[in-house]
Amino acid sequence: MREQLRVGVFGASGYTGVELVQLLCSHPAVRVVFATSNAHTNQSVPGTDLHYIPSEAADLSTVDVVFLALPHKASAQYARLAVDAGVKVVDLSADLRLEDPTVYELWYGPHPHPELLPVPYGLPEIHRDRLRGAAVVAAPGCYATATLLGLYPLLQSNGLELTAPIIADAKSGVSGAGRTPTERTHFVEVYGNLTPYNTGRSHRHIAEIEQEINRFGPYGTPLIFTPHLLPVDRGLMVSLYVTPSYNMSVDKVHNLYCNVYADEPLVRVLPPGENATLRHAVRTNTCVISVQPVTDQMVYITSVIDNLRKGASSQAVQCFNLMMGLPETMGLL
Amino acid sequence: MREQLRVGVFGASGYTGVELVQLLCSHPAVRVVFATSNAHTNQSVPGTDLHYIPSEAADLSTVDVVFLALPHKASAQYARLAVDAGVKVVDLSADLRLEDPTVYELWYGPHPHPELLPVPYGLPEIHRDRLRGAAVVAAPGCYATATLLGLYPLLQSNGLELTAPIIADAKSGVSGAGRTPTERTHFVEVYGNLTPYNTGRSHRHIAEIEQEINRFGPYGTPLIFTPHLLPVDRGLMVSLYVTPSYNMSVDKVHNLYCNVYADEPLVRVLPPGENATLRHAVRTNTCVISVQPVTDQMVYITSVIDNLRKGASSQAVQCFNLMMGLPETMGLL
Amino acid sequence: MREQLRVGVFGASGYTGVELVQLLCSHPAVRVVFATSNAHTNQSVPGTDLHYIPSEAADLSTVDVVFLALPHKASAQYARLAVDAGVKVVDLSADLRLEDPTVYELWYGPHPHPELLPVPYGLPEIHRDRLRGAAVVAAPGCYATATLLGLYPLLQSNGLELTAPIIADAKSGVSGAGRTPTERTHFVEVYGNLTPYNTGRSHRHIAEIEQEINRFGPYGTPLIFTPHLLPVDRGLMVSLYVTPSYNMSVDKVHNLYCNVYADEPLVRVLPPGENATLRHAVRTNTCVISVQPVTDQMVYITSVIDNLRKGASSQAVQCFNLMMGLPETMGLL
């Protein structure tokens, strides 16, 4: 029988943290040694046999890998401690996603541990080779995951008109806003409503999305990214309006997507004529993409994920599998 | 032209308070002089031209009547001040509902101003005569309103078997839990869920419901009242399972309800065979009731209201109209 | 006392029809003589004292005006009959919206009565002068209303870059799909879901939107319009990504919108920094618009309406008021 890897999860009581612990508990090569929550110490982790311990009580010498589902800034602190203790790190916060600490500072303030940067950006479909065997990985944000997977085939083939805008009209369920109760997440405020927020290039995920887009070429216009809060608990859709170069036909774009993702176990491209809906992805570990015509010049690409899974917890496990040399989809199919 | 009555609303930023100010602003005999909210000072009252002022800035000498949509305990303090200033009071909190301060103390702790008690209980369909011209009125709780209107025709005709249980399975939308964000009102916790709460005779509205029931006779068994949180924003249903005395047939019970409520402008009894649904009452000022058979001995009565209207704000206005000698439904039809 | 205008409503049992009859019943200058529904004959019209009659039983000689909330094709037939009987017509179907019957034919098939065309397009904010005293008016589609009001200030000031795309990412509540039960409107299919539909320039409202846009100039790129089905009952949002000409700043665009709509009673432009949400417009007769920056070149405009009100019934009443020389907002404020 396979020896099990020992993992710990910091910040395990948020919506992402709970989902992550549940996935890890059913992962055949993992034993979860601890799950921390200072606010829920001694309570049981929903759907598991574990109980929360305070983060101070977590002993890094007992684990091979830690997952950090902590607020930014706090996350970098624990990443530093783990690295020093020789423990591998999957960080689900924003702290390690931006390779340039000066860019980080623009969006989040001074970086607590810039010496940790850069680390591989944990989007396996783009950075698989860098993730294999890595000691520290930054799991992407939920909006970034859906947006980048929706753009990647065009990006990597140099298929986007560089001077045309990339427009991402994004919609997310409320669990993306976290578990802390706020006026914005009150049932009565969300019910029957649809709310744009962080409009005008103010959403922090723009930084990581542009970092990744700009690996592929000198895009002349900034990303247009507008998130909306949907009255559902989970699921995330990004509606992309993009201009392929050379007036590439929508059929060619669709073929391109099918080819690029043909061997991807966790990305699914729908047949022509079928639109991706939230339900295609909710409670799955898969990103589902449709490619549709809109005009002769533009195409409409819909990319949907479960924000707590492929947008957070299951993608972190996918990264973990690559880091540890395990089959990439172990525990995820 | 009619001279307008000057009113002030304390605690006007909660869900009930906003609804109340909106009703009062469209009331033809009312001018709203102030609406207080310490947390939202200077912000506009949604759907109106008013702006919130802090409660300290509210001048009782400028109004004829105040509505108190404050937390209990705080409400009694302002009721005291208003009475001393010769201002009439409609209190929407629990502070003045229980005539006996020792009963109040069991549920809420020591009463801040027992000398104000008793005041008329503001359920016009039961206490209309006491409300006419009253200086201080206690508007009932939302669950109490639906439950009591669902029972009243049987109670007033001595038509309930005194030794049989009265079972009230109640369901309320989330606005009944108030505007303060809590884990219980987080969208993700409520969505797709149905939650019993305050079971086992622990809900405070039981006190006022039993006070009113016991006016009509020596009921031998305590009320069984179980509230559930519904995944909707507003609306409240009480499902009553009761045993009429003398094996009164369901047809007779239905006739009784039709007769008792025949002239009530804000209670509607549905025809036999039609069930009251939440939607019958939501965004109306009416209580809608259906009477259906279940066995030879029991009947099933459904009583629905909008918890923010007939369960709170519009009933407060109905009381106000009676207090001031105005037509009872002015501003409500 | 004012003499009341006698109106009839054909097709009064759909979601729009019911809303329309309710508005008309509370309109101070209107008496509703009949409301037709072949499927619900003799049943009462919800929220009113009327009962449905079959359309065959409706006597055109008893009314001054008819509202047609019928399926397209059927609507034109009744419009023909009404015109022949000297009765004024507000048509809520698509039959009279397109001035050119050959364009109609592309989207809907052969026009049953092309001789009725053209009639004024019933968007008062754009065509008010043509609507005054008109005998026949075509009330716009819900998506068209929100899209056109969201674009109009830029269109009428020649403020849009003619060669840049106009992108409309639209979201509608389910009542927009009509009352007939289908798999697409089944609760279980919609709940927790978000579904793009009629993508790729296949939605019929594109025809009328482009007809109106093209009044203002030779737009070089076709409209990109993608509707999505939202898991709510009512409300409609159009998210517009547009490129002002001359790199007009977002502040100037915002000022433009404020100026153009300054005297419009049923359009509200939000202050800078505030986003329009579904809730701003639901259960109101108003279109609410926000203007926000996204990049140096583009602006993000959000236009929201209640699809059953400003998107259908209340706009029909607004047109009616103009046709009959009544105050434009009578019965609507």
Next chain:
Amino acid sequence: MREQLRVGVFGASGYTGVELVQLLCSHPAVRVVFATSNAHTNQSVPGTDLHYIPSEAADLSTVDVVFLALPHKASAQYARLAVDAGVKVVDLSADLRLEDPTVYELWYGPHPHPELLPVPYGLPEIHRDRLRGAAVVAAPGCYATATLLGLYPLLQSNGLELTAPIIADAKSGVSGAGRTPTERTHFVEVYGNLTPYNTGRSHRHIAEIEQEINRFGPYGTPLIFTPHLLPVDRGLMVSLYVTPSYNMSVDKVHNLYCNVYADEPLVRVLPPGENATLRHAVRTNTCVISVQPVTDQMVYITSVIDNLRKGASSQAVQCFNLMMGLPETMGLL
């Protein structure tokens, strides 16, 4: 490697049928040979690699067991054919649940194949021994499952006051109403609503619930059972108000439930003070039960299930496992 059992599913395109095929496809001892749907022939079964075939094309000689998720009456026809072909049957319709065909006739009309009766009633927690090795089993209705599991410990211990009413206030998500679109299941009709239906002892599940209750004693009052349609997609709660005999305390009742269900893998009794909520059971194969005090004489028992799982598909698989001598929870944990 274990030889796999070959199964077929008739009526596999309804909500229950799809859920059932998905469960069977992941069952380690099963190979799904066919899934029938006359309306969806050739379409793929969601979430699986199978495609629907018409029921006429299903070859009974290719399977060991069939599951029937067909409408009543049709189901008995296929049960007859399967039995004649030596194929075992799990019937999810109502056709085989009532042992007495004259009772069946009262609720459903003449029984098509009374000679098949009686067969074991497929509630494993009550009838496990009869299910082991059985050739034909009738899987219970969703309401019956939750109600009976909520009552069973008191029933089997002779713990209910025989002359007191058993009151079941039941609430179900919309998938329980089936996939065929109707006005009742239209999103707009359900959204924000709560609707009692089939009140007054008219719901057909009453027949099977009373059949099972009456095995345990001569109950003097008929079951009071009132279902309500909840605005959620799945999940079912039954709120039971019952009178234990000998004034058994609520603590004793709770202990009784813990003991009776101590070894049940698919029933979970919550600790004292914790209420069962819909979310405890949704998307699980478990029935979750809480026992709470309400008065000295009565207790309030909440029993929740996923109507499509423990209320239908997973319970059918549980029965299948018992019939075939497999571990009872194979494929269900």
